[in-house]
Amino acid sequence: MVTIGKVVRVFDELYPPDLAESWDAVGLVCGDPSTDVQKVYFCVDVVAATVDEALDWGADLIVAHHPLLLRGVTAIPTTTPKGRTLHRLIRAGVGLFVAHTNADSALPGVSDALAARLDLQDLRPLSPRPKQPFHGIGRIGTLPTPLRLARLAELAAKALPATPGGIRYTGDPDRLVRTVAVSGGAGDSYLGDATRAGVDAFLTADLRHHPASEHTEAGGPALLDVAHWATEQPWLVQAATALTTGLRNATVETFVSDLVTDPWTNAVVPVRQL
Structure with a gap:
């Protein structure tokens, strides 16, 4: 038992x-x-x-x-x-x-599950822990095939759990993206890490106006802003699977919730007048 x-x-x-x-x-x-x-x-x-x-x-x-x-x-x-x-x-x-x-910092952890949804390869931490370089917040990876930024946003929208707010992004829609940084949860404190890493795009959640604006003005990586809940929900499957594996000869039944608990429940997209 x-x-x-x-x-x-x-x-x-x-x-x-x-x-x-x-x-x-x-x-x-x-x-x-x-x-x-x-x-x-x-x-x-x-x-x-x-x-x-x-x-x-x-x-x-x-x-x-x-x-x-x-x-x-x-x-x-x-x-x-x-x-x-x-x-x-x-x-x-x-x-x-x-x-x-x-x-978040474990290997594998929250951002590994997020990176897997985008099929990122050759992962490494975005912000490595001191003296524990294989652990840390966020992940950096390479797309199997380079994509235009607009196409990457579409891919993320399909790959991640849907929320009313969808996905926002900033940058040239035609920008070619090869390397992507991801960080589950609020990630604008890692904008500098993404810039120093030289990635083409950074996908995270809860990007605030001023940090995102200053980052964009400085020519940093393209930004994709996703609902906080949507960046972390993929980890639940990983954690449930890891538990059943870790219990070895013992077994439990697991249930992964897909209830959307993002606090924003509705959104209105303005229709421009011609």
């Missing part, structure tokens, strides 16, 4: 806690390590909709990418969304485990 503790040990090998950023909160959030586990549910965000789905499915453990409790708290009353969520999980006897920036 598999226990929560055994699942945690597998994930700690796959995504070592010491790879997490100092500000992060990863690991077991709630649950008894000795509790038996038959069903493990994977999601990006621990929100009401994903908890509903997990409980309806009969999950014993939720594995999430984003921490439920990233900042310190002194109370978790049910009058708050996070308090309600945590109380629901505890009452249902469902554990919660988080792998966040440790999964």
Whole structure:
């Protein structure tokens, strides 16, 4: 029989806690390590909709990418969304485990799954960790065949989970792209890394106006801005597969959620008047 503790040990090998950023909160959030586990549910965000789905499915453990409790708290009353969520999980006897920036930096990790969707080859970290050069945030890779920027954007839109906001990009649509950097989640703090790496394009999420504008004015790589959730959801399949492999002779049932938990639920594309 598999226990929560055994699942945690597998994930700690796959995504070592010491790879997490100092500000992060990863690991077991709630649950008894000795509790038996038959069903493990994977999601990006621990929100009401994903908890509903997990409980309806009969999950014993939720594995999430984003921490439920990233900042310190002194109370978790049910009058708050996070308090309600945590109380629901505890009452249902469902554990919660988080792998966040440790999964971002691990090999393979979040950005490897993202790079695989674009079929990038010869991967290396975008921002390598000191003294651990094979680990780090983001990945740089080469496309099997060079593509025009507009075609790359179309490919990304088809390859990644769909969200109402779609994909935005900046740069000459006819620019030829051979090398691409990707980073799951918010990535504008790695614009400098992408420029120094000399890649042709950088795909990430949550690009802010001023950093993106200044980057473009300086002639940096073309930018593709994707919904945050869409850049990280591909990792869930990778993590679920890695768990079943890591358990070796033991087995659990896994469920990978494709519920879109991006906060932007609608978009309007303006129609230009002729």
